[in-house]
Structure formats: structure tokens, C-alpha cells
Amino acid sequence: MSAARRLARELTKLHEHLPPGISVALAEGFQEWRMNIKVLDDNPIYAGETYQLLFRFGNSYPIEPPEVVFKQTPEHPIPLHPHVYSNGIICLDLLDRQGWSPVHNVESICVSLQSMLTGNTKRERPPGDEQFVRSNRSRPRDINFLFHDNDV
Amino acid sequence: MDSDDDMRSVQSSDDDFMDGGDSPFSVDDDDDSDIDLDDGIGFEAQDKDIYPAKKSYEVDFDVFGPEQIQAHQDRQVEEVSNILGQPTESTAILLRYAKWNKERLIESYMDRQDEVLEAVGLGSDANVPRKITKVKGFICDICCEDDADLDTFAMKCGHRFCVDCYKQYLSQKIKEEGEAARIKCPGDGCNRTVDSKSLDLLVGHDLHARYHELLTRTYVDDKDNLKWCPAPNCVYAIDCKVKARDLMRIVPTVLCKCGHPFCFGCTLADHQPAPCALVKKWLKKCEDDSETANWISANTKECPKCGSTIEKNGGCNHMTCRKCRHEFCWMCMGIWSEHGTSWYNCNRFEEKSGHDARDAQAKSRQSLERYLHYYNRYANHEQSAKLDKDIYLKTEKKMTQLQVTASMSWIEVQFLESASQALQQCRQTLKWTYAFAYYLARNNQTEIFEDNQKDLEMAVENLSEMFEKSVDQLAGLKVDMLDKTSYCNRRRVILLEHTANDLKAGNWEFNVTLT
Numbered sequence: 253m254s255a256a257r258r259l260a261r262e263l264t265k266l267h268e269h270l271p272p273g274i275s276v277a278l279a280e281g282f283q284e285w286r287m288n289i290k291v292l293d294d295n296p297i298y299a300g301e302t303y304q305l306l307f308r309f310g311n312s313y314p315i316e317p318p319e320v321v322f323k324q325t326p327e328h329p330i331p332l333h334p335h336v337y338s339n340g341i342i343c344l345d346l347l348d349r350q351g352w353s354p355v356h357n358v359e360s361i362c363v364s365l366q367s368m369l370t371g372n373t374k375r376e377r378p379p380g381d382e383q384f385v386r387s388n389r390s391r392p393r394d395i396n397f398l399f400h401d402n403d404v
Numbered sequence: 405m406d407s408d409d410d411m412r413s414v415q416s417s418d419d420d421f422m423d424g425g426d427s428p429f430s431v432d433d434d435d436d437s438d439i440d441l442d443d444g445i446g447f448e449a450q451d452k453d454i455y456p457a458k459k460s461y462e463v464d465f466d467v468f469g470p471e472q473i474q475a476h477q478d479r480q481v482e483e484v485s486n487i488l489g490q491p492t493e494s495t496a497i498l499l500r501y502a503k504w505n506k507e508r509l510i511e512s513y514m515d516r517q518d519e520v521l522e523a524v525g526l527g528s529d530a531n532v533p534r535k536i537t538k539v540k541g542f543i544c545d546i547c548c549e550d551d552a553d554l555d556t557f558a559m560k561c562g563h564r565f566c567v568d569c570y571k572q573y574l575s576q577k578i579k580e581e582g583e584a585a586r587i588k589c590p591g592d593g594c595n596r597t598v599d600s601k602s603l604d605l606l607v608g609h610d611l612h613a614r615y616h617e618l619l620t621r622t623y624v625d626d627k628d629n630l631k632w633c634p635a636p637n638c639v640y641a642i643d644c645k646v647k648a649r650d651l652m653r654i655v656p657t658v659l660c661k662c663g664h665p666f667c668f669g670c671t672l673a674d675h676q677p678a679p680c681a682l683v684k685k686w687l688k689k690c691e692d693d694s695e696t697a698n699w700i701s702a703n704t705k706e707c708p709k710c711g712s713t714i715e716k717n718g719g720c721n722h723m724t725c726r727k728c729r730h731e732f733c734w735m736c737m738g739i740w741s742e743h744g745t746s747w748y749n750c751n752r753f754e755e756k757s758g759h760d761a762r763d764a765q766a767k768s769r770q771s772l773e774r775y776l777h778y779y780n781r782y783a784n785h786e787q788s789a790k791l792d793k794d795i796y797l798k799t800e801k802k803m804t805q806l807q808v809t810a811s812m813s814w815i816e817v818q819f820l821e822s823a824s825q826a827l828q829q830c831r832q833t834l835k836w837t838y839a840f841a842y843y844l845a846r847n848n849q850t851e852i853f854e855d856n857q858k859d860l861e862m863a864v865e866n867l868s869e870m871f872e873k874s875v876d877q878l879a880g881l882k883v884d885m886l887d888k889t890s891y892c893n894r895r896r897v898i899l900l901e902h903t904a905n906d907l908k909a910g911n912w913e914f915n916v917t918l919t
Contacts, residue, residue, distance in 0.1 A: 254572070257549075258548055262548070312572070312576060315573050353594075354569065355545045356592060
């Protein structure tokens with residue numbers, strides 16, 4: 253169980269030090285973690301809101317990427333971003349097999365997503381959001397995203 | 405010499421089925437095309453050569469098995485290795501990196517040798533063997549282990565990980581993701597490709613075999629003139645020189661050694677005479693429209709004002725279009741206000757507005773009906789080909805029965821098999837003639853095409869009908885059946901020659917733009 257060992261070490265580190273705006277919401281066991289993130293600068297799109305990320309780890313983590321989605325709860329909305337579908341599914345090459353490197357970890361994913369939000373100026377959902385959300389039944393890792401614009 | 409004659413016909417139709425592939429099959433008896441010459445339909449170039457001239461709808465190709473593909477690769481590696489003065493192992497890496505484009509590789513290698521070698525991980529110190537080492541104070545970024553006696557490995561990029569993680573990473577890439585030639589260093593954003601020497605050092609025997617199999621696969625994937633046969637479990641690859649840009653003028657049907665005829669351009673099953681672009685358009689249309697169109701045709705009408713399609717789901721004939729609020733009568737399609745105050749009294753048949761509306765309606769219906777005309781025939785041949793195949797399976801039984809009851813020899817009952825093959829092949833062609841015809845603009849050419857199509861279709865239906873006869877009748881029908889089989893094959897050749905020649909010359913006019 254290399255995944256568990258690695259996650260145990262990640263957790264120890266996370267408890268010692270966390271980047272600003274990122275906190276552990278729930279990390280029991282090595283199947284599923286929840287992390288909270290906030291956008292720190294005064295980007296008006298995300299001001300005053302906290303978002304929750306749901307991580308699911310497979311047995312081959314970190315060789316394979318974890319499954320990461322935004323989770324909607326009464327306190328946590330889904331952030332508005334052209335790469336985030338309204339059901340919380342995130343289209344980011346880092347989370348895809350091609351873009352993933354086993355060197356990444358929970359913290360670096362959180363930081364990447366945080367900066368993805370920080371840099372965004374568009375108050376919009378991905379193209380075809382409504383249709384995708386209505387029809388998508390597959391898990392995020394089984395979706396073949398086309399990363400058409402890597403600059404957002 | 406009755407039986408001798410039969411033999412010959414059987415063989416000729418047989419080799420018509422085969423001669424897409426190995427020309428040696430059709431070298432010795434060319435009686436098939438002689439008959440065609442008698443018909444006086446364009447085979448001008450036929451007798452100029454000793455070899456039977458290739459028909460205009462056929463393309464040259466070769467079929468290669470796994471060993472041949474390997475041999476090809478080895479030969480190319482050898483050749484380039486001599487030119488570059490690099491060992492074969494490094495040359496193989498270079499060639500894979502250059503997607504097997506020899507000329508480009510040699511050119512760029514000559515221009516900037518160091519840069520190229522660097523890019524594929526064969527830089528100046530590449531000959532210093534990479535080793536598995538223990539490094540003091542090392543922490544693996546993947547598993548976070550920091551044991552002092554941890555075995556570690558790094559390629560030239562210096563991204564060092566423990567051997568266990570490296571192994572797990574490589575096995576994931578090879579086993580789960582089917583990658584080989586382009587596995588990257590596990591480091592974030594590192595573009596260094598894992599070369600096969602490093603791989604040899606790290607992975608076990610089982611992965612090794614798989615890795616090399618995948619490397620062979622990438623060879624075929626990378627070369628434009630090679631394609632895998634798409635049939636399930638088929639191990640052959642086809643070599644064909646037809647380029648993507650030629651596909652508007654040629655339909656390159658190839659026949660794999662496994663017996664699967666397919667288009668080299670798009671790897672779909674044989675779709676002559678229709679060019680790939682047309683096939684793609686047609687399949688898309690069928691996928692989108694067919695069932696919907698059938699339903700629409702049966703259950704709806706269009707609003708006479710805005711053309712929206714309307715389904716009548718209540719009993720009243722007073723319709724109000726949801727979209728444009730136009731009020732009309734479902735029966736006569738006329739404006740509702742002209743129906744007076746009466747609640748429903750459609751006696752307005754001669755009224756002008758209703759007449760015009762029905763005209764417009766008819767036009768829109770017409771295009772739908774036109775599509776359905778072609779689609780139904782297309783689908784029918786597809787269906788019939790399946791049924792013919794079922795019958796063929798029964799034919800095998802019939803053949804054995806014939807051998808017993810009519811005391812015919814095995815070779816004498818082969819006519820059933822060749823008839824069945826002819827049917828399959830002709831129906832496949834016919835099916836696609838309907839997609840082809842759907843997109844044809846109307847002109848004289850089209851009429852010739854439709855005549856050819858009609859002749860082939862009649863021939864096919866005649867032959868198909870004979871198949872349903874009982875076994876005791878079949879023996880007596882042998883000569884007739886042989887005739888009809890070879891007639892079918894001949895009609896098919898004529899149709900395909902005609903379409904292929906004009907496709908090559910760019911003479912067909914389509915009612916859509918094919919790209």
C-alpha cells in the first residue's frame with residue numbers, strides 16, 4: 253500500500269505547514285479527503301467564498317492522479333470558472349494522465365487550483381456546461397477532456 | 405467438356421473476389437476480363453500488359469505480418485544506422501523520435517547533431533551507463549521514503565526517484581496506458597523520454613515483451629503508408645501508398661490476409677464506390693436523422709409560416725404554432741381565420757392560402773422523402789447482406805447434402821460458396837451506391853450510374869432468390885447459378901470501373917461540398 257504510506261506522509265506535512273488560504277476539512281483514512289480553499293487576493297468573482305475540494309485516491313496514487321472535484325455543500329458553492337462545470341468537475345490537464353506527474357501532491361493540486369481561480373477574470377462556465385452536466389454519467393477520470401485553451 | 409467449363413467459371417469468380425490482393429492469383433487466367441471486353445465496356449488498357457491490368461477501382465497494397473513488420477523496422481534502422489554512424493539501438497530511438505521519417509531525421513541530424521541527440525536522451529555523456537545508485541540524504545518525491553539504502557535512479561535530466569517508484573510508474577504507463585516510445589520522465593513538466601536502455605535497467609521480463617510489442621505498434625502507427633487491419637484480433641498491417649489528399653479521387657479498398665476488406669483511407673469496412681468524405685457525411689446523417697426522420701415523416705407537419713416541425717398531440721385541428729403564433733388548420737394547412745367562425749369545418753380545400761401552404765409543405769417533405777428513399781435502400785442491402793450470410797451458413801450444410809444426394813464431388817459444389825461470396829460483395833457495393841447517389845447532382849452521368857446500379861441490383865436479387873431453393877432443386881440449377889454469379893461480379897466491376905474512372909477524373913458533381 254504505497255498510496256497509504258505516501259498519504260500518511262503528506263498528511264503529517266499538511267498538519268505542520270499549510271499554504272495560506274488552504275486548509276484540511278476532512279482527512280480520515282486514505283480513500284477520500286476534503287480540502288477547503290479560498291482565493292486570497294480581491295478577485296471580485298470569488299470574494300468572501302470558500303470552496304471545498306473532494307479528493308479520491310486510487311491504489312496506484314501517486315503514480316496515477318487522484319480524482320478531484322469541487323463539492324457543493326450549504327457553505328461551499330461551486331466556483332464560477334471557464335474550466336469548472338457546474339457539477340464541480342474540473343477540466344485541468346494537471347489532473348489528467350497526460351499532464352499528471354507523480355511528484356504532485358494534494359498540496360500542489362490545491363495551490364494550482366487556487367491560482368487557476370485567482371488568475372481568472374471570466375464569470376462563465378465552460379462551453380456546453382448545461383448539456384454536459386445533464387448528460388454526463390462518467391467519473392471525471394473516464395472523461396477525455398480536450399484541453400483547448402491552456403492559458404486560462 | 406461441361407465440368408471443365410464450370411471449373412473455369414468457378415475459379416474466375418473466385419479470383420475476382422481475391423484479386424484485390426495478390427496479383428499472382430489472377431495472372432494465369434484472365435477470362436473474366438475477356439468477357440468484359442466482349443461487352444465492349446471500357447477496358448482499354450486491359451491487354452497491353454502480361455499482367456492482368458489492375459482495374460481502375462483497385463489500388464496496390466501489401467499485407468505484412470508481425471515478423472515482416474519487425475524486419476522492416478530492423479532494415480530501416482540498419483540503413484540509417486550506417487548513414488549516421490550510430491549504433492542500432494540509438495538509431496532506433498532516433499527514428500522513433502522522428503516518427504520514422506528518415507529524410508527529416510538525417511537532415512536534422514546533419515544540421516544539429518548535438519541538439520537532436522540531446523532531445524532523445526542520447527547526449528554526449530549518454531554512453532556513461534546510467535546506474536542504479538544509493539544517494540545519501542535522498543528523499544523520493546513520489547513515495548516520500550528516505551531510507552539510507554534506498555536504490556535510486558535518474559536519467560540525464562537529474563530527476564531522481566527511488567527504483568520502486570520508477571518501476572511502478574513504468575509499469576503503469578506500459579500496462580495500463582499502452583505507451584512505449586514516448587514515456588516521459590516522471591518529474592513534473594520534464595520532457596525527457598525514457599529511453600529503452602534505462603527501461604531495460606528498470607523493468608522485469610514480463611514488461612519487456614509488452615514494451616517491445618508496443619514499440620512495434622508505434623512503428624505502424626507512425627508511418628502514413630501503414631495501417632493495422634481493424635478486424636478483431638487481426639495481427640496484419642497493410643502497406644498502401646495512397647495519401648490522405650488523394651481520397652477525394654480514389655477509394656482505396658484493401659483486402660487483409662484475414663479476409664477483411666476495408667478502406668485504407670478511413671479503415672471502415674469496404675465502401676466503394678463512395679469516397680471517404682461522402683461516407684463520413686452519410687454515416688453522420690444516418691446517425692442523426694434516420695429514426696428521427698422516419699418519425700417526423702409519419703407524425704408531424706411543418707408550420708406553414710415559420711417551418712417549425714409540429715406534432716399534433718390533441719384532437720382539435722385548430723393549430724397555434726408555439727414559435728410564431730401562426731394559427732392554421734391541421735387538415736388543409738390554410739389560415740385558421742379563413743375557416744370562419746365555425747369551430748371546425750374544413751371545407752376550404754380550394755382556398756388559395758391552404759394551397760400554397762400545402763405546396764411549401766410538400767417541398768419540405770420532398771427532401772425528407774428523398775433521404776428516406778436512399779436510406780431505406782441502403783439499410784435494406786445491409787440487412788439483406790446479413791440474411792444472405794445466414795443463408796450461407798446453411799449453404800455449407802446444403803453443400804454436404806448435395807455431395808450425398810446428388811453424388812457430386814466437393815469441388816462440384818463449390819459454386820454455392822462462390823455465389824454466396826459474390827452476393828456479399830455485391831450487396832456491400834450496392835449499399836454504398838445509395839449513399840453515393842444521395843449526394844449526386846442530377847445529370848447524364850447520374851443516369852448511367854443509376855442504370856448500372858439497377859442492373860447490378862437486379863442481378864443480385866435474381867441470384868439471391870435462387871439461394872432460397874431447396875437442396876434437390878439446387879443441383880439442377882448449378883449452371884444457371886454459375887452464370888448468374890459471374891454476371892453479378894461482372895456488373896459490379898462495370899459499376900465500380902465507371903465510378904472510379906470518373907472519380908479519378910473529378911467528373912462527378914455532388915450536391916454538397918465534400919471535404
